[in-house]
Amino acid sequence: MPKFLATQPLRNATLTFDLNDVFTPDATDLYYIASARNEIGADKINGSVITIPNVTLDKGQLIIFDLGSYTMPSAGTYKFFISVDSKHTQEMVLDISKN
Numbered sequence: 001m002p003k004f005l006a007t008q009p010l011r012n013a014t015l016t017f018d019l020n021d022v023f024t025p026d027a028t029d030l031y032y033i034a035s036a037r038n039e040i041g042a043d044k045i046n047g048s049v050i051t052i053p054n055v056t057l058d059k060g061q062l063i064i065f066d067l068g069s070y071t072m073p074s075a076g077t078y079k080f081f082i083s084v085d086s087k088h089t090q091e092m093v094l095d096i097s098k099n
């Protein structure tokens with residue numbers, strides 16, 4: 001379950017989580033903000049990119065994605081990208097020893 005930690009307050013920000021074509025999320029996958037459970041919904045998915053608008057987080061709060069059960073295509077290193085308001089992109093690297 002990927003997690004995004006706010007290192008500064010976010011107010012009505014748009015959070016983009018790019019799964020880099022590794023797999024496509026499902027509309028019924030979940031995300032949590034301050035323990036509030038939400039379905040991602042088809043309107044927030046474009047291919048392997050999830051866009052969550054109007055995100056408000058205090059410094060230190062998390063948004064957690066519960067992307068269900070997916071099998072990585074093969075063992076290897078995968079890069080995912082998170083951006084806030086189409087800037088401040090951060091890269092997450094996931095090393096998989098076996099799928």
